[in-house]
Every structure is written in C-alpha cells, then in structure tokens.
Amino acid sequence: MNAIFDLLGSLLVHVVPFVLVLSIIVTIHELGHFLMARAFGVKIDQFSLGFGKRLWSRTDRHGVEWRVAALPLGGYVKFSGDLDASSVPDQAGLAELKSRLIAEQGPGAERDYFHFKPIWQRALIVAAGPAANFILAAVLFTVLFSVVGEQIVAPRIAQVVPGTPAAEAGFRRGDLITSINGRAVVEAAEVTQKVVLSANEPLTFGVRRGEETLSLTATPERVIEQDEIAGRVRIARIGMSLGPLVRSDFSYRPLNPLEALQRGVGQIGATLNTTLTYLGRIFTGRESGDLLSGPLGIAKAAGGATQQALAGDGGAGIKSANLALTLLQFAALVSIGIGFVNLLPIPVLDGGHLMFYAYEAVARRPVPARVQDAGFRVGLALLAGLMLFATWHDLQKLNLFAFLGGLAS
Template structure:
C-alpha cells in the first residue's frame, strides 16, 4: 500500500472510531436530557466551522462541523465545561429566564442532573455491549485454549514459583480465569507485581504466589513495549464455541464489556496510585496508530476488495467497543472537568443542600484541568516512544 493510501486509510479509520464513540457519548447526554425535560440548544458532531446545520421541531440546532474529532451537546443555561452556578448565580439566572427556567438543566432536581451527566458514559458502555453482542451472535467466539499449563519455561517466573505441567489455573487475584488468554490478560500489565494464582493440581486446590517478569517485546507492527510474562505455555489444541443465540450473545456482550471495564479500571487505578507503570497508557497519537494498524492489517488480510472492506469495518467496530469503554471510564474519573467531577459536585450538593461555591468550583476546575493535561502528556509521551521504537 502506498504512503498516501496508508495515510488516508489511517485518517479515515481514526475519524470513524472517534465519531462513533464521541457521538454516542453525547447522544447519551442528549436523550437523558430530553427524558428529563431539558431543552438542548445545540448538538454538534465535530468542532470548528459548520459544514451543515438544521433546526429540528424542538428548536435544537444540529450541526456537522469541519473537524470530526469530537462533539458536544449544549443544554439551555449551560455556559461551558465548568458551568455549575452557585446559589446566587442560580437565583439571578432563574429571574432572567422566567418560564424558560423549567426547561433549564440547572433547575432540574439533583437526581436528574446526575442522570443526564452519567448518561454519556453509560451510553458508551451500552455501545460496547451492543458491539460485542453483535460480534458474538454473528461470528461466535474464536477458538480458545483452556487455562491449563502445557509447558513451563526453564528459569522463568512460573518455574521459580512452582508451577507444573497440567496445573489448571482457575483465578488470579480473585478474578476468574476461563481461558489461557485470560491468564495473559491478567499478567501482561503487571510486571513485578506478586499475584495470587488459584490452581487445581491432581484434583487438589492450591495457591501459588508468582510475580510476572517484565520483558521488552516487539509487536507485529514493529513497536516495542515492556510486558509482564509468567513463563507458562498452553496445552496443544483448542476448544470452540458454536455460535450464540441472541440471549446468549447479549450475555457474552455484557461479560466481555465488564471484563474490559474491570481490567482497564484496575490498571488506571494502579497507575494513579503509583503501583503500575504508565507505559501502556495511550493518548490521541496511540489511538491514531492503533486505528491505522488495524486498518492496514485488515486490508492486507482480505483475499478480495470486498472481503478487505468487510474485515476493515468489522475490526474497526470491534476496536470502537474497546475505545468506547475507555472513554466511558475516563469520563467517570472524579475530576471536575469530567462527568465524574460533576457527579462529585452533585453528591456534595445533595449532602450540603446547596451547590458548591463558584470559587471552589473554579479551583476544582483548574486542578482537574492540570491533572487531565498531565495524563494526556504522559500518554502522548508513551505514544511517541512507541512510534520512535518502530523507526529506530
């Protein structure tokens, strides 16, 4: 594939991913607002100059902007990301708005404001469930290997801890293990951390404590990362699930989404508390890279143009599910600039029976902005290091 073609495909894939997850997030806020009787003044798909716009019968202006890398919904009375008026500002606002105040976001009960705020991340989780369920119902599950030790690497962490061929791993740190891939998923982001492995050996339940060792590895795209490895191999052969019916598929979608939520939340919490390396944290550049790599491998895997396009769409939609979970979780962090921070404000208001002062809100906004920017800088630094590893 030419450099120009590859660049175009990367841009298309990135815009496709971001458009799906961000628009769904904002639609979650929008529909929750409509349910609660809040007027939405505008809904924007993208930022920057308006390309197309129209006004619906409810008075909401819908616009498609020039830069499709995000979006927002603006409710009546909303003045920005840090817009949470205190008691005095609310009184002035109600007087200015008159009867229209009944459709204003800020004058709704706390539970409704909290619901509207939480609806964005909830929509992201629902999107992930729908995607994973659809994939399970359409394609079934991929062949998988049972969580049974087929080999122990000589001198590795597994041998040192006392693992033996034939051991069946049932849980790691209390998290259930169903496939050998689950073992890899649990240890890959925890190099150096001692883990509790629950196993069954000769029908006897046992516990083995072992710490994965960090290994610098090259992936199929030429980049390198430090990953945790326990030094265990799977048994030969694999099991295969037949396709799921709709009810089973939804169950699989929920289970898959929860697994991604659980792993991501545990990893982020360990990064924030200094118990894990932030090396696996990706930023915008990482998303662009992942989108481009996924698109390129999908196109190359197809035997025909039609099959390549089909694989491209399926793999990008699957990646969108993971990205959607990440966006939902990040927005639930208790940081004032994010949805989670607003939920903290509402919790305070529910207990104190008054909104937080504007001064305290402004301070929280600044602290939250610094934290988010710091997180983005770390993630972008990781992205750049990864890209440099592909070049040098």
Template sequence: MESGFGFGSLWSGGLIYVLPFLFVLTIIVFFHELGHYLVARWCGIRSLAFSVGFGPEIIGFNDKHGTRWKLSAIPLGGYVKFLGDENAASTPDRGAVDQMSAEEKREAFPTASVSRRAATVAAGPLANFILSIVIFACVAYVNGRTVADPIVASVVEGSPAAAAGFAAGDRIVSMDGEPVTYFSDLQNYVTGHGEQPITVTVDRGGREIDLDVTPKIEARDDGFGKTYNVPIIGLVADAESSSFRTESLGPVAAVGYGVEQTWFVTTRTVDFIGQVITGRQSADQIGGPIRIAQVSGEVSNFGIGALLNLAALLSVSIGLLNLLPIPMLDGGHLLFYAFEAVRGRPLSEQVQEVGFRIGLALVMMLMVFAFWNDLSGLGGA
C-alpha cells in the first residue's frame, strides 16, 4: 500500500516552514546574545558559554578567551553564561562566587558594578533594535523603496472620509499639521491614532481645505489566517492617480529609512500591547513558534528580501519582549538593578528567588498561551 509520504509532501508539510523559521530565529537570537557578549567583554566580564539554542550541544568550539561557542538542540532561544552565573538565566551562583579568587571576582558577572551589569543586560535588546535598523536599511538600499504620491484615487462609500467630505483627486498636504510626502505617511499616521479625530489638510484644485475626520476600527485579515483591528478612514490610492514607483536610496537615506521603520514598528507594537491590555485588540493575535514558522514559510515565497523584513519585525518584537519588567527576562534584571542602585545594595536572595519563580511562571504562561493560539489557528484552518 502506498503511503503517499514522499519528499514533496515532507517539504510542503514541514521543511517549507521549518527552514525559514530557523533562518529567521537564528539571526535574531545570535545578534541578541552577541549584544550581551560584546558589552560584557567591553566591561571586563568573562563569558563562559555562548549558545544559540538550548539543551544538548550539537556542535561548538572554544575561543582564545575561554568562551564555548555552541549550537544547541532546541532552537527556541539562546543565552550567554557569564562567570559566576548559576544557569542560563544569569541567576547568581553565590556559593561559587564565595570560592573565587580575587582575580576571578574581577571578571565575574555577579560581582561587577551595577552599571556594568545593567549595560551588559540592556545590550541584548539594544542589539535587536540595531539589527532591525540594519536589515531595513540594507533591504531598502538593495531593492529601493516603493512609494506613492498622497493623492486620493477614490473614497470608500459610507466611510469616515466620505462623511468628512474627501473627494477623488484630493492631494493630502498634512495631518494635524505634520507634512505628508507619501501615501504611506497617511496610512501610518491613521494607524497610530486609533479613533482620535484628525485634521487633514488637502489641496483641491490649488486651494487648501481642512477636513476633520475620525477613523473607525475595522477587522482586517492579515493574510495568514488571523484578523486584527485597524483604524481606517476610507481613502484609496491606485497606480494611475498616485504614481506608484520604486525610489533608489543612498546609504545615508537607507539608514534613515531603517531608523524610521524600526521606530514605527516599535511604537505600533507598544500600542498593540496597550490595546490588548485594554481589550481593544484580541489577545488571540499573539503567536508562538508555530505561527512564526508558518508566517516565515509563507513570506519566504516572496524572496529573501521579504524574509529579512520579517526578521527585522520579529527582532523589534523580541527586543521589546525582553525589556518587559519580568524576572527571567532582561527587563526583570534591569528592574532588580534599578532597585539595587536606589537602595545601595542588592535585593535579598530570597526576594530575587521569589521574583525569578514568578517570572518563570509568567514566561511559561505566556508560552503556553501562545502555543494554544497557534494550535487553535491550526485547528481552524
């Protein structure tokens, strides 16, 4: 009896998602941990291990500084283990520190100054934002930037824009006094202002007119089986009216574009988290590894540029996630260091232990919730 399971079905059913997912995640994790490692070196802190992934080591080597660089079996994160750490979460090993020589204590993480520890921890998320800027800039430098003039081709019937008096042929000049250069500027501005009233200045036949419009929230399909709520006003651009085109960017302009895009993604992500907390967005949009793998596989069909842009988006998200003030995450460590700086001494070991336990529970709950969303999405597909 023929099983029907061949290389083609294996690729379409698994590898088409797994390989792009591993490519994206490895880039993000490597640069996050590289940020920790490089700043630790700069601060005189010794790194014992640099791992991409968790669990058993697959392959690795020791460098001249005594750091074990390795690729581990479970590709869902990574860590840098410093001298004096008990585990990959940088929990201090007080017993080991007490047994260290004076020279070792000078290179140990737990005995470093608050400023050096904080700089080392903050460097991971910072590396994620830098990576995002670099990726956006490089892709834009190579492929150019697709833009469109801010000219209205049509107005959606029954939309807020129709009620406000917009007309086909209007050229958007500014939003609340902020100049608009491209149609995407209009879209980004509306997306970032929710249901707040906006004053839009348009050029209509050589005469500037102010129109007041309040976006409304609509559910949109993200193209990967999930819906999300987005503010819209109902203006449409097309290739003929708005002159869709690709503009080349020089190195400086490309970097500026990378900063602009990274800032936009950062602010929109923070806004999304706020909307989930307040109930304006559904928490079922939060995805885990399965969903990331699915999206990575789908996006890879559009080429390496699209996959790299996804990596930039995810790099920002991981950077922000790690800055949450939850023990076990970088933000939790920074919170402890802030208390230490104010008090003049570290929090007690008991308090830190309770904090790490709570942090572990919260991280595990978030992971389970994300996996549940992933599995629910698969079940509904």
C-alpha cells in the first residue's frame, strides 16, 4: 500500500507540473496563430486544447468551436477550408477549393479563407505561434527578474578537485577567472556554460591571483553525474567549483520592469545561442546529446524542480513563493524550446510552412502536391527520430535500463 501511495505521490509531483506548464505554453502558442488569423479576418472552425476525444466544447458567436480534448499534450487551430495535414494545398487544390466556395457562398467568399490570403499574411499567422512562445518567455522572465532582481556571483574558485584538469592546470582556491579564450567573463554562470559546451577542447583562462595575472589552460572532460533534476548525465567538467569567498564576489540590485524586460530578452537570446551551439556540436560529433530532453526528461525536470522548491527552508508561504518562481523559470525555458523547435524547417512544423511560403513567393505558385506529401512524410520521420533519440537519452538518464537489468538478474 505504501508503494502505491509513493507512486501516486511521484506521479503527482512529476506529471501535474509538467502537464500544467505544457498546457499553458501550448495554449499561448495556438493563441498566437489564432489572434493573428483573426486580425486578418481568417475564418476559423476550431480551437482545440489537447487531442483525441472531446471532453468539453462551446461554439462562440463567430462560429469557432472551442474544445478541450482528452490528451493535454498539444493543441491546434483549424482554419476553415484546410484540405490536408500540411495545410498548404497546391495549385490544383486551391482551384478546386475556390470553385467550391464560390458555388456554395458566392463570389468573393474565398477571401475569408486562410489559403487565399496574401503570402505575407499567411507567413505572419504561422510565425505568430513561435513568436507567442518567445513573448511568453519574455513576460515570465520579466516577472522573475522583477521579483528576484539582478544577482551576480563572481567566477571565484572555491574548490579544486585533486587529479582533475583544473588541478593539473594549476588553478587554486581563491583564483578569480577574468576571461576565457580572450573573452571577458564577469559571472560564474558564464564559466560553467562555456566549460559544459567545450568537452575535449582546450580552454585558456585569464586568472587574477592576488596581484598576479595568469594564463592557465585546461581541457574539460566528460564525467557522469547524477543531477537532482535531470537525472544521470554525461557532462563536461574541469574539476573545480565556483562560489563567493569575499563580500565583493556577490552583488545584487533590484530591477525596474524595463530593466527586467531587457534582462529577460537577453536571457532568451542566451538560451537560443546555447541551444544552437549545443546542436551544432551534436551534428559535428563533439557532443552525445545527453542534455537533450524529450517528454520524459521534461517531466522529470518539472518534478525535480518542484521537489527542490518544496524542500527549502521556511513556512508554507515561502515554499509556495519559491515554487511559483521555480515554475516560472521552468515554463519560460520550455516555452523558448517549443518556439525554437517549431521554427525548424521541417514540413510538419511552422518552420516548414514558412519554407513552403518562401518557395511560393519566389516561384509564384504553391509547392507541388507530390513534393508537399514527400516533405510531410520526411518531416514526420525526422520528428519521430528526434523524439526517439531524446526519449532514449531520457531513459538512460533515469537509469531505467539498469533497473530492468536488476529485475532480470
């Protein structure tokens, strides 16, 4: 019985935050498409949160059916006149749709339908989904930075582990890192990020030791760590920890809403830059992809962040506030990820539609149906492959294979 309660408790901690955050983010994404389409007078049939069996629905005065479906892991906006899954009919399909609309509703009726809007309007409608994700992230980061302010921890070395690249390079406790490969750094997080993305690549550190200025070179190596949030991961380290040792190593100042917004937008840019760098390293074989996460990994991270927030010191009020701020940051990062993925030039995603519209703008005709169909199939295969790749790493990070091996032994 205790095992059942433990399982239910674990599901509550991991699944509920994940579903809640994902539902909000997907809703905002689809609202981006919806509001931009409404602004251009596009006729819309349906707005659905979730897939599968309908749980609730209501039709508004504009004829839009708003529905909630059983599987809350996505959603969609269905424009009137959609002919196929790609939502980009070819020339023959457009001609057939236009003649049918004129026959049913009269001349000019087609102008209210998405596929007959100018290319630039269709492109804006498609791009509005990912844009809504980035706007949501900016809003969440603005709230977060408005509450917590700007906190800067200097890259001071608090500990050096013997026998590691940092020890062999000559780092000592109390050293202050001032640059990496000639680029100035002022925050400990900058050093950590650079090291994580530089496995097996020598890094030259500018170091201030008392009155001396030194140049030390260390090569990050991959180690296996059990992260409280992400699980078991292989990650690049050089064997030192950073932390404030003197009062001047930590600074704080409150931020007004404008400053918080600027910091939030900067955080989005930094996250996208890190993502692109990491993906580039995967494709060139310099990273294994351990830090990529699929649904299982995101759910695990949501649960881990929730547990960490609730495990802190303080009463219920402080823990609730800590949980709210933690989920704000988590939701902002997931929203950036969803916006980025949707902009990839894969036909089943928003980026694929934009790619088709770019062709249409140049060729002055839609992409042929056979090309769209082939692209749609290839896109599904790519997404399935990416999902399997991420899920494989999720299962490894969760030690599920070791667990199953233990059951079999």
